[in-house]
Amino acid sequence: MEPTPVITIGLNVNHPHFDYSMEELQQLVVANHMTSVATLTQKLDHPDAGTYFGKGKLTELTDLVNGTGATTIVANDELSPSQIRNIETATSATVIDRTGLILEIFANRARTKEAKLQVQLAKLRYQLPRLRTSASQRLDQQAAGGGLANRGAGETQLELNRRTIEHQITHVRHELKDLQRAYTTQSKRRKENQVKTVALVGYTNAGKSTIMNQLVSRFGTNEEKQVFVKNMLFATLDTSVRNLELPGNKQVLASDTVGFVSDLPHQLVEAFKATLAEAADADLLIQVVDYSDPNQELMMETTTNTLKAIGVPDLPMITVFNKADRTGSRFPERTGANLIMSAQDPASIDELVAMISEQLFADYVQKTYLIPFTAGDLVADLNQNFDVQATAYEASGTKLTVALPATVAIRYQQYEI
Ligand SMILES: Nc1nc2c(ncn2[C@@H]2O[C@H](COP(=O)(O)OP(=O)(O)OP(=O)(O)O)[C@@H](O)[C@H]2O)c(=O)[nH]1
Ligand SMILES: [Mg+2]
CATH class of the missing domain: 3.40.50.300 (P-loop containing nucleotide triphosphate hydrolases)
Structure with missing residues (x-):
């Protein structure tokens, strides 16, 4: 499948490493199986609250969309829902912001259950403040005759969507917690084994x-x-x-x-x-x-x-x-x-x-032990876990020279010679 052609846009608001962040955006675009066919940037003191770019730049962007035939615009910043909507209306292209792009990459790459749950959680948290009544819901309301009652209906739908997402967030969090509890146990066991x-x-x-x-x-x-x-x-x-x-x-x-x-x-x-x-x-x-x-x-x-x-x-x-x-x-x-x-x-x-x-292994020390035959399992233990450098069998037991952590050496102190 051919990569989707997109236009990348960025606003330089006193960004000390603006060029680098735009370069990085190009690579993020590639990682999401898209290709940037044109780039448009602007230097401003602050983003336009409604349209991100200034008016003139927005017209330029619309021309670029028409000229290149690209149907997607990728912005280098996280945009507000109204900025996204306004740019989409002006250009007739779909707008993805930097956060949405990274979430998309993660969603496509996640393989394990944990990664999938985490990306799902991040996506839900991204969506929550961005909920709005969909165009079709707004149309339904208009068809029904407008007025206060219908605005109420729209809000109810919005509230319902919000609550659904909140429920999903709680659910995903619980699932993640269960998974992570298992990991904590594993990692505790590792710590105990040193x-x-x-x-x-x-x-x-x-x-x-x-x-x-x-x-x-x-x-x-x-x-x-x-x-x-x-x-x-x-x-x-x-x-x-x-x-x-x-x-x-x-x-x-x-x-x-x-x-x-x-x-x-x-x-x-x-x-x-x-x-x-x-x-x-x-x-x-x-x-x-x-x-x-x-x-x-x-x-x-x-x-x-x-x-x-x-x-x-x-x-x-x-x-x-x-x-x-x-x-x-x-x-x-x-x-x-x-x-x-x-x-x-x-x-x-x-x-x-x-x-x-x-x-x-900076805390490793070298020790020589004489371990009686009656405590043979200790010899096996040392051989299995540490660097045994020399072994000799003597009348009273096994003589071992071994490198091991100072904290563990204390356990074998009584055999030291
Ligand atoms: N020439 C050269 N290429 C390298 C070297 N180390 C890694 N690469 C290449 O760099 C690319 C990225 O390598 P990865 O090991 O996937 O990098 P990573 O840090 O695990 O990347 P992420 O998983 O995306 O965080 C691959 O194409 C590697 O073949 C190196 O020492 N020399
Ligand atoms: Mg890697």
């Missing part, structure tokens, strides 16, 4: 899923599944968690998360909160940045702000400057907690894994 967790976070299309797949194919246990990678915004919507075994028998759970975009609709922030619970819970964040993108600093800013907005606490972080193969920079190149790398380069992945290991 399995370390890392979360890949960052701007959409930076390469998080590609890095995840490299980690999984090199260090995944139980033939863990690959995740979906594509060169488009919002390829990943659901968090996927994979079990890794890093060199030295070090168990790590890695989660690949949804990417961020600037001006994320507030209706979706809550959806992100739930999806990113894994990240908020992680021992370490890996922020992935597209090092080949000239807007990388703005993207990092967006990531920081979004993490804050969804309530992720200040966690230890490694910053990965990815796609260095496209830049001519040397890689892998590490400076402190920063790593310039390419997801396609095995040496880069090795370096990243070394950094992850150092960060996560």
Whole structure:
């Protein structure tokens, strides 16, 4: 199916990064299987309350609609219902605002039950203040003869629609809560087992899923599944968690998360909160940045702000400057907690894994134990969970040299030699 041709419009109201936000809009448009055939922008002190653009620009927009034959207009901002209606009346085209566009992309991509429910919730919350009596309902009223009584009927219909949406919101919230209760239990169990967790976070299309797949194919246990990678915004919507075994028998759970975009609709922030619970819970964040993108600093800013907005606490972080193969920079190149790398380069992945290991297992200590044969299950335990570097069988028991967290070592103190 051919992408739908659209006209993108944007208003520059003292926007410090206006060009970048328009560029991002183009990509969002592509991600929603549309293509921008023309762009119209205007600089104003404030948006026109009724029509967004000023009068002259609106006429220009109408001409552009007629000239290009495009039947859809995509606006770079969230518009009020009356702005949408007025532009639609003036141009005879359908208007989608930035929030509606992002919600549409999410709705088309959501696969798991949780993602679907979250998008549904965000859509309902977007619709609620935008309810109006439909054209056909208004016609019904006119046909019935107008007057006060009929206005009353219209309001009742509106009230009914509003209550229906409110009921749906409550229902979806309940369903989500049930699902999330199950997740909390899982993540609590992980915490009890002291399995370390890392979360890949960052701007959409930076390469998080590609890095995840490299980690999984090199260090995944139980033939863990690959995740979906594509060169488009919002390829990943659901968090996927994979079990890794890093060199030295070090168990790590890695989660690949949804990417961020600037001006994320507030209706979706809550959806992100739930999806990113894994990240908020992680021992370490890996922020992935597209090092080949000239807007990388703005993207990092967006990531920081979004993490804050969804309530992720200040966690230890490694910053990965990815796609260095496209830049001519040397890689892998590490400076402190920063790593310039390419997801396609095995040496880069090795370096990243070394950094992850150092960060996560900094509290590891090396101990030597003599465990009596009567406590043989402890030997199995240590072998299964930690990095056993040497084993010797002596008359009084098994002698083991093992690296393990200081907090766990306390449990085995009595066997230490
Ligand atoms: N040249 C190059 N391309 C890369 C590298 N890492 C990822 N890519 C490409 O970048 C595109 C996006 O990669 P993804 O891994 O899907 O990005 P993501 O961060 O998971 O994106 P979202 O899921 O949308 O948030 C894909 O076309 C990848 O093949 C890299 O190191 N070098
Ligand atoms: Mg992804």
